[in-house]
Amino acid sequence: MTTVLKLGGSVITEKDRPETLDGETLAALASAVAESGVEDLVVVHGGGSFGHHHAADHGVSTTEGIRDVDGVMDVHGAMTTLNRFVLSRLHAEDVPAVPVHPFSAAVRDGDGDLTLMTEQVATMLEEGFVPVLHGDGVVHAGEGVTVLSGDEIVTAVATALDADRVGLCSTVPGVLDGDDEVIPRIEEFQSVADVLGVSDATDVTGGMAAKVRELLALGSPAYVFGPDAVPGFLAGEDVGTRIG
Numbered sequence: 090m091t092t093v094l095k096l097g098g099s100v101i102t103e104k105d106r107p108e109t110l111d112g113e114t115l116a117a118l119a120s121a122v123a124e125s126g127v128e129d130l131v132v133v134h135g136g137g138s139f140g141h142h143h144a145a146d147h148g149v150s151t152t153e154g155i156r157d158v159d160g161v162m163d164v165h166g167a168m169t170t171l172n173r174f175v176l177s178r179l180h181a182e183d184v185p186a187v188p189v190h191p192f193s194a195a196v197r198d199g200d201g202d203l204t205l206m207t208e209q210v211a212t213m214l215e216e217g218f219v220p221v222l223h224g225d226g227v228v229h230a231g232e233g234v235t236v237l238s239g240d241e242i243v244t245a246v247a248t249a250l251d252a253d254r255v256g257l258c259s260t261v262p263g264v265l266d267g268d269d270e271v272i273p274r275i276e277e278f279q280s281v282a283d284v285l286g287v288s289d290a291t292d293v294t295g296g297m298a299a300k301v302r303e304l305l306a307l308g309s310p311a312y313v314f315g316p317d318a319v320p321g322f323l324a325g326e327d328v329g330t331r332i333g
Contacts, residue, residue: 090253091250094256096115123183131246131250134239137171186220259314260316263328264332275330312331
């Protein structure tokens with residue numbers, strides 16, 4: 090059974106402070122992964138105050154690209170730095186985590202459609218590793234380099250590997266309604282369109298609305314939940330908001 094777990098950038102970093110790690114939360118999440126004993130696990134993490142800060146600085150988003158190499162390397166370099174932090178916390182818990190950098194394994198065509206190589210991820214799982222992917226830049230036909238969000242990566246990997254469980258760990262306990270109550274289940278976007286806003290902190294990938302859209306596109310159940318629910322999700326429980 091393949092499980093895909095995304096650690097939101099706002100969860101593992103101080104998103105309103107450039108390149109600031111939330112080491113305590115990241116260590117706790119790494120411990121939860123280790124204790125779960127889940128096999129065939131893929132981890133994806135967002136950009137938080139690392140990638141988003143530089144992307145906003147250079148005016149690059151999921152649709153607006155840049156060709157300036159310094160800007161490209163600022164975004165990619167920040168994300169590989171954060172990726173090393175995530176790997177180091179997982180290694181401290183004896184999780185056999187290995188990096189996959191999407192910049193070298195993905196492309197957008199002129200229509201914006203994404204192709205992500207996933208054969209290496211599947212083989213890593215077969216060989217007993219935990220692949221760790223991350224939001225990144227992606228070469229984009231006609232645009233130079235645009236932003237590739239962690240949520241898009243989750244969708245691409247989960248679809249390619251026919252994942253059984255998909256979870257997005259966010260700063261909130263689920264998708265919230267207008268009264269800040271968790272919506273138990275979302276089956277189509279229009280039912281929640283009015284209550285979905287954008288992140289208060291810098292986010293170039295669309296906030297919660299984009300997350301819900303990406304997960305609905307899977308065609309199989311997925312979950313959005315807070316950090317405290319990670320052990321429950323990895324144990325196979327229904328947590329937070331079920332999407333799909």
